[in-house]
Amino acid sequence: MGGWRNLFPKVNDFVYIQVASVDKNEVNKECKSRIADIEEESFLIEVPMDMKSGQSKRLFLGDELSVYFLTEGGIKHYFNTYVLGFADDVVKLIRIRKPEPESITKIQRRDFLRVVAELEIAVKLKDNTRFLAYTDDVGGGGVSYLTDENYNLSEGDTLECWLLVPYKTGTIEHVPFEAEVVRSKKLESGRWITMLKYLSISDFERQKLIRYCFERQFDFKNR
Template sequence: MLPKVNQVLILQVASSDEEEAKIEYKSRIADIQEGRLLIEVPMLEQTGRLKKLYLGDELSAYFLNEEGVKHYFSSHVLGFRQDVLRLVEIKMPEPDSITKIQRRSFLRVSAELEMAIRLNGDQRFIVHTDDVGGGGISFLAEGARDVKAGDSLECWLLLPYKNGSLEHANFKAEIVRVKLLESGRKQVMVKYISITDGERQKIIRYCFERQLEVRKQ
């Protein structure tokens, strides 16, 4: 069963902040065109706050059929359109990808990967990730490093694949939370704010390979 025009969607947006990733937003399908769902800007019902989305944001969604059964699917933001209302274009799910079973859509794995960062368009340094996922990452920084929530980053993440090849994934991101660890280092949680489909797929490919490797151990 595919989603239809005027159906309500309940959405979660991938984030490296687990609390943020759990928040559910309400939207409505305004139109369907060429494999894309055009939806209203998602809103947090309790407060009326609109959720700002970015190109490439990864989404987990569900809608209800006539019997009230929830149908879940994953998608991502393809673009934006200004009509009478501002609309968000997201990828239409394939029929066989829609399920009645809820599942964690944002794959995240523990991984110590090298990443080059440009902080606020100025400072450059190298860090190592703590975990990596399709919706965001976290990395470790020295305690003296001046990083804070809201800082913007440009990142080059080095991805080693099982076949021996190496790729760089380039993206822009924003720090959502900084946690001081007992070791004196900082754990920095980051969400992607500008990432192409191709770059995101590089990261997701690494995550799947890493997940399979861990399961075999």
């Protein structure tokens, strides 16, 4: 294990972060942060700063992150993680999950915690049109759903949504959120796929989705 331990970034090391989003502009923004403290199952990092604008980047509970740090010789080591919570020291710190050592790679993996899932979603448009659809995938940053018509949706439209989330325990949760349309396109099948990013979702509700995604990911791995 000693060799693995050396692979983790150390206190005061810089880490470079991209936040998962269905919005391509957001995904490509790189932020810089620093490891402030290391706990048994998490890292505490400083509030990240956007590398181009120098502005601080606000992170939310459940945000998924692609992180890399540099080891001797300037080699990048990547891992995917998510925001577990926050801590107040002299400055505000963000707690992110420590990755499994074997998941740290020299190649950036784009498979953020987004799982293929057919969940029932209720959608309400600005003009009060309501319809039910089924998701194509679900993640910590947004969802995609399939419908037979487009409902005249265009990029930037805001929707009110309720997602039905079933867990392995048999319980079913309703997760309400407000979302923005990132893209809506017609598939070869004639159906429409609409990609949404969360605009307004409570930390509590987002955690429900993250939990569901982890359950699903675990299922896929164990098949």
